[in-house]
Amino acid sequence: MLGGPIRKCRKLWPLLILPLALLLIVFTTKTYLDQNVSPQKIGFRSRTHQQEEYVDRNGIKVVVGHYIGPSVKKLPNASRDMINANDFAPVRGAGKDGRPVVIQPKDLLKMQQLFQINRFNLLASDRIPLNRSLPDVRRKKCRYLYEDYDTYPSSSVIIVFHNEAWSTLFRTVWSVINRSPRELLKEIILVDDASEREFLKTPLDEYVKSLPVTTKVIRNSKRVGLVKARLQGAARSFGEVLVFLDAHCECTRGWLESLLARIKQDRKTVVCPVIDIINDDSFAYVKSFELHWGALNWNLQFRWYTLGGRELKKRKMDTTEPFFTPTMAGGLFAVDREYFQEIGSYDEEMRIWGGENLELSFRIWQCGGKIEIVPCSHVGHLFRKSSPYTFPGGITKTLYSNLARVALVWMDEWAEFYFKFNENARNVRADQNVSSRLELRKRLKCKNFEWYLDNVWTQHFFPKKDRFFGRIKNLEEDLCLIKPLGKLNSNQPTGIAKLNECLKHDMIIEMFVMTKEGFVVTDDSICLDAPEKETDGVKTVRIMACNWANRQKWKYNEKTKEFIHVSNNLCLDVAPSKKYEDGLVITKCMNTDTQKWILEAVPWT
Ligand code: UD2
Numbered sequence: 229m230l231g232g233p234i235r236k237c238r239k240l241w242p243l244l245i246l247p248l249a250l251l252l253i254v255f256t257t258k259t260y261l262d263q264n265v266s267p268q269k270i271g272f273r274s275r276t277h278q279q280e281e282y283v284d285r286n287g288i289k290v291v292v293g294h295y296i297g298p299s300v301k302k303l304p305n306a307s308r309d310m311i312n313a314n315d316f317a318p319v320r321g322a323g324k325d326g327r328p329v330v331i332q333p334k335d336l337l338k339m340q341q342l343f344q345i346n347r348f349n350l351l352a353s354d355r356i357p358l359n360r361s362l363p364d365v366r367r368k369k370c371r372y373l374y375e376d377y378d379t380y381p382s383s384s385v386i387i388v389f390h391n392e393a394w395s396t397l398f399r400t401v402w403s404v405i406n407r408s409p410r411e412l413l414k415e416i417i418l419v420d421d422a423s424e425r426e427f428l429k430t431p432l433d434e435y436v437k438s439l440p441v442t443t444k445v446i447r448n449s450k451r452v453g454l455v456k457a458r459l460q461g462a463a464r465s466f467g468e469v470l471v472f473l474d475a476h477c478e479c480t481r482g483w484l485e486s487l488l489a490r491i492k493q494d495r496k497t498v499v500c501p502v503i504d505i506i507n508d509d510s511f512a513y514v515k516s517f518e519l520h521w522g523a524l525n526w527n528l529q530f531r532w533y534t535l536g537g538r539e540l541k542k543r544k545m546d547t548t549e550p551f552f553t554p555t556m557a558g559g560l561f562a563v564d565r566e567y568f569q570e571i572g573s574y575d576e577e578m579r580i581w582g583g584e585n586l587e588l589s590f591r592i593w594q595c596g597g598k599i600e601i602v603p604c605s606h607v608g609h610l611f612r613k614s615s616p617y618t619f620p621g622g623i624t625k626t627l628y629s630n631l632a633r634v635a636l637v638w639m640d641e642w643a644e645f646y647f648k649f650n651e652n653a654r655n656v657r658a659d660q661n662v663s664s665r666l667e668l669r670k671r672l673k674c675k676n677f678e679w680y681l682d683n684v685w686t687q688h689f690f691p692k693k694d695r696f697f698g699r700i701k702n703l704e705e706d707l708c709l710i711k712p713l714g715k716l717n718s719n720q721p722t723g724i725a726k727l728n729e730c731l732k733h734d735m736i737i738e739m740f741v742m743t744k745e746g747f748v749v750t751d752d753s754i755c756l757d758a759p760e761k762e763t764d765g766v767k768t769v770r771i772m773a774c775n776w777a778n779r780q781k782w783k784y785n786e787k788t789k790e791f792i793h794v795s796n797n798l799c800l801d802v803a804p805s806k807k808y809e810d811g812l813v814i815t816k817c818m819n820t821d822t823q824k825w826i827l828e829a830v831p832w833t
């Protein structure tokens with residue numbers, strides 16, 4: 229009896245191994261290619277859809293969520309039945325206290341198949357109970373700050389979803405139910421954006437009836453995208469505050485009170501929790517950084533950056549105080565319901581995914597509001613390395629149309645900068661009619677983007693009239709400084725500062741800003757850096773995350789053409805070996821030819 233199935237399995241072995249081997253080949257080739265791009269080619273690689281995930285200087289894992297396109301080939305394929313099945317089968321204690329789930333070797337193949345469906349470990353998720361416990365990651369003081377919560381405004385929690393897994397969706401819902409004071413939680417609103425999964429239809433309607441909190445379900449038969457879906461939820465809500473969550477979140481204790489407390493104090497403050505990380509493989513709950521804020525890069529992608537200088541000092545004075553942030557990630561925030569309408573909710577012309585977070589961020593700040601992160605509020609979000617769903621209308625066109633709209637409405641002359649360096653956005657620019665949003669901007673008497681850069685995002689690295697923007701060229705070698713390439717999915721571009729052939733076209737990798745304070749910055753808040761005090765003869769110059777400290781300050785001498793590292797009073801020079809790999813160093817200023825640099829300004833509008 230037993231022999232039958234086992235023998236059958238043996239025959240299947242080659243069939244199973246082949247896809248795995250293919251997967252491995254595709255993956256290694258991809259990694260190989262990424263690491264072996266010759267310097268001259270670097271600038272032509274499109275990095276615009278890449279997900280950034282790296283460990284920063286403080287040893288904190290930083291993950292930035294944005295669309296990165298289809299992942300490695302769908303091998304092995306998940307069958308239709310698998311996609312439509314709800315195999316939620318909780319195992320007692322799995323994922324308890326936010327701990328990782330370990331999958332046995334015998335289940336690995338199934339795990340990989342299921343992974344493709346949502347681009348996270350569905351097998352692991354399906355084993356974790358919907359009401360799993362999570363660590364209380366807040367600072368101790370937070371526990372006693374919100375005891376008068378019965379005086380706070382009430383809330384409607386709005387969760388939009390498209391083809392979400394049952395276990396992640398309802399773990400989100402249950403974490404809201406279990407960890408929100410019932411008095412403050414008026415209702416939960418689930419907005420289905422035309423999901424196709426069978427279990428998200430009638431079974432969901434039935435299940436929702438059993439929940440102890442009023443839960444509305446709004447359905448779409450046609451895909452509307454997350455902006456319209458959220459607006460539908462907002463239109464049907466009764467809470468005084470709207471709280472938006474992605475459909476794969478887990479809220480921890482105190483998350484809601486601390487958000488609502490701030491809105492009670494000031495209804496024009498839009499607040500975000502600290503977004504912790506639910507690991508896409510193990511579903512471990514990982515506490516995330518607090519000394520960062522949200523901003524963007526030259527490609528208009530949302531990014532977390534290290535704080536420095538005044539901002540950092542302010543934050544360290546009271547680590548439970550809400551602190552402001554130039555932009556929000558977009559998925560997790562709370563806003564006064566009426567204020568949300570007053571400032572123009574969302575740009576309804578934004579389709580499917582992307583851009584709405586920056587649009588809302590600029591609008592709030594420029595039109596008289598504030599965005600803050602509340603350190604006593606922690607919510608986990610499942611960050612994925614790629615997007616699992618389709619983009620009707622095409623990913624490039626959809627995403628860049630949304631981003632072009634952001635630029636055209638809010639960024640003034642910096643819109644020109646964006647279009648100049650971004651071909652995809654340039655291609656869809658003319659198709660955008662933003663007149664109603666420009667009218668809104670006028671009606672609300674919003675401030676301009678320059679004000680935003682000067683007053684809100686004080687550590688920005690965009691070009692401006694009062695700073696240099698362009699190439700930094702070594703006179704002797706006739707080569708240009710370039711931004712190092714990060715490894716795909718692993719590192720922030722960090723490395724030894726190197727020279728590269730000066731490119732004929734203006735490419736972002738050769739563009740640097742030099743601020744009045746002497747920071748030499750390029751896209752993604754990356755700075756030219758050398759040790760503050762020369763130690764043990766180590767004089768290598770690096771390009772790494774800006775920390776706005778003295779070690780990253782430089783001075784350019786127009787006359788002598790020397791580029792001086794301020795704290796050491798040493799000169800930027802080519803490594804003595806003159807080898808590409810050895811990059812740049814700082815050394816005693818002797819006015820040699822390799823110590824002469826030209827700042828070649830490039831027009832940016
Ligand atoms: C981030 C945000 C996300 C959104 C996005 C930019 C966080 C943690 N997440 O990407 O909320 O601001 O940036 O647009 O800040 N969905 C639909 N219909 C669609 C597409 C998506 O309902 O056509 C849902 C989806 O099921 C999910 C939510 O919208 O619940 C956000 O989508 P995501 O999780 O793919 O976005 P994410 O986290 O990569």
Ligand code: MN
Binds near residue numbers: 610
């Ligand atoms: Mn998400």
